[in-house]
Amino acid sequence: MAAETAAGAWVLVLILWGAVVGGQNITARIGEPLMLSCKGAPKKPLQQLEWKLNTGRTEAWKVLSPQGDPWDSVARILPNGSLLLPTIGIQDEGTFRCRATNRHGKEVKSNYRVRVYQFPGKPEIVDPASELTVGVPSKVGTCVSEGGYPAGTLSWHLDGKPLIPDGKGATVKEESRRHPGTGLFTLQSELTVTPAQGGPAHPTFSCSFSASLPRRRALNTAPIQPTVRGEHREGVQLVVEPEGGAVATGGTVTMTCEVSAQPLPHIHWIKDGMPLPFPPSPVLHLPEVGPQDEGTYRCVVTHPSHGTQESRAVSISITETGEEGSTAGSVSGSGLGTLALTLGILGGLGVAALLIGVLMWRRRQHRGEERKVPENQEDEEEHAELNQSEEPEAAENSAGGP
Ligand SMILES: *[C@@H]1O[C@H](CO)[C@@H](O)[C@H](O)[C@H]1NC(C)=O
Numbered sequence: 001m002a003a004e005t006a007a008g009a010w011v012l013v014l015i016l017w018g019a020v021v022g023g024q025n026i027t028a029r030i031g032e033p034l035m036l037s038c039k040g041a042p043k044k045p046l047q048q049l050e051w052k053l054n055t056g057r058t059e060a061w062k063v064l065s066p067q068g069d070p071w072d073s074v075a076r077i078l079p080n081g082s083l084l085l086p087t088i089g090i091q092d093e094g095t096f097r098c099r100a101t102n103r104h105g106k107e108v109k110s111n112y113r114v115r116v117y118q119f120p121g122k123p124e125i126v127d128p129a130s131e132l133t134v135g136v137p138s139k140v141g142t143c144v145s146e147g148g149y150p151a152g153t154l155s156w157h158l159d160g161k162p163l164i165p166d167g168k169g170a171t172v173k174e175e176s177r178r179h180p181g182t183g184l185f186t187l188q189s190e191l192t193v194t195p196a197q198g199g200p201a202h203p204t205f206s207c208s209f210s211a212s213l214p215r216r217r218a219l220n221t222a223p224i225q226p227t228v229r230g231e232h233r234e235g236v237q238l239v240v241e242p243e244g245g246a247v248a249t250g251g252t253v254t255m256t257c258e259v260s261a262q263p264l265p266h267i268h269w270i271k272d273g274m275p276l277p278f279p280p281s282p283v284l285h286l287p288e289v290g291p292q293d294e295g296t297y298r299c300v301v302t303h304p305s306h307g308t309q310e311s312r313a314v315s316i317s318i319t320e321t322g323e324e325g326s327t328a329g330s331v332s333g334s335g336l337g338t339l340a341l342t343l344g345i346l347g348g349l350g351v352a353a354l355l356i357g358v359l360m361w362r363r364r365q366h367r368g369e370e371r372k373v374p375e376n377q378e379d380e381e382e383h384a385e386l387n388q389s390e391e392p393e394a395a396e397n398s399a400g401g402p
């Protein structure tokens with residue numbers, strides 16, 4: 001009611017202003033009466049005046065005079081020369097002109113350009129999402145505004161700031177329909193976002209309708225606040241080797257937890273829902289598996305700033321059960337034993353290689369000393385060959401010596 005009164009007062013203000021200024025733009029609310037004054041028209045009846053209209057209802061110009069019939073229920077001229085449209089509609093948009101002869105016999109013209117408007121109902125977000133998933137394009141909801149004219153626009157806000165669709169993090173699918181009977185618009189805007197890692201856990205989305213009219217405040221929806229889920233599967237990849245997780249007794253299984261986050265978060269492992277007692281590592285290596293290793297494994301990623309993420313579950317199955325539980329207790333021990341043995345052999349080989357190296361170096365050094373004071377002829381020949389470029393003749397001489 002207050003809005004209607006305000007709109008009425010607004011129209012009146014425009015009419016009064018129009019009486020002063022020559023031509024005027026008028027904005028009128030659909031369904032309300034509109035009165036346009038004919039400037040210069042004498043207050044007495046039977047004035048010399050004429051109204052000309054070019055609107056959605058007319059073909060070219062339609063002329064109305066005080067002496068003529070009123071135009072159905074569309075428009076009529078009042079005794080003081082003003083034109084009254086009792087119920088204005090979309091079809092009444094157009095140009096209105098009045099030409100009157102005033103008391104002094106002077107012609108006065110009025111010129112109006114009329115536009116109409118209708119405010120839609122309060123916009124609403126239908127199908128609001130309750131959860132969004134990090135890294136996954138998720139539908140936030142569809143903002144709907146019904147019954148507005150002219151169309152206007154819908155826009156989204158995230159945490160109070162305008163959300164500009166960029167086609168990557170946020171996309172908007174818009175649709176505009178017109179009611180066939182009333183000509184009023186229904187707008188829809190479907191928002192899809194891909195929440196970024198490390199973003200807010202409870203973002204607030206709202207939508208607002210802006211009329212394509214000046215001096216009008218936007219209409220806002222009630223905000224919605226979905227929860228951003230971190231424990232999505234997509235951000236954490238669990239790779240198992242051998243693929244499929246089926247392995248023969250005594251074989252080896254390696255599971256690798258791949259995370260794109262930087263800095264690398266803390267990663268631990270769970271088997272059948274229970275944490276495994278290993279130091280945090282992105283790799284879980286199970287050598288010489290036995291039946292006790294069968295089960296469901298996941299890696300759990302703990303980010304320093306925001307919660308944990310669990311990988312998909314991987315099922316490890318042991319295909320051959322040749323040896324029964326007897327090996328069960330010793331699997332990890334024998335695994336370590338094999339590792340120790342391997343390391344021992346490698347270490348031994350390393351030491352041997354080092355010793356050989358040292359020995360050869362010592363021998364070289366020894367020869368180097370010999371070169372300075374040659375005693376052995378064979379050594380001397382070798383030396384000569386090595387130093388041909390330096391002293392070829394001297395070498396030959398000494399080679400062909402006594
Ligand atoms: C009326 O509106 C038209 C466009 O719609 C604009 O060009 C013109 O300047 C306006 N006139 C006044 C007096 O505001």
Ligand SMILES: *[C@@H]1O[C@H](CO)[C@@H](O)[C@H](O)[C@H]1NC(C)=O
Pocket residue numbers: 037038078080081082
């Ligand atoms: C013309 O008459 C109507 C109703 O009688 C009145 O509301 C309006 O203010 C008048 N207009 C002018 C310009 O005098």
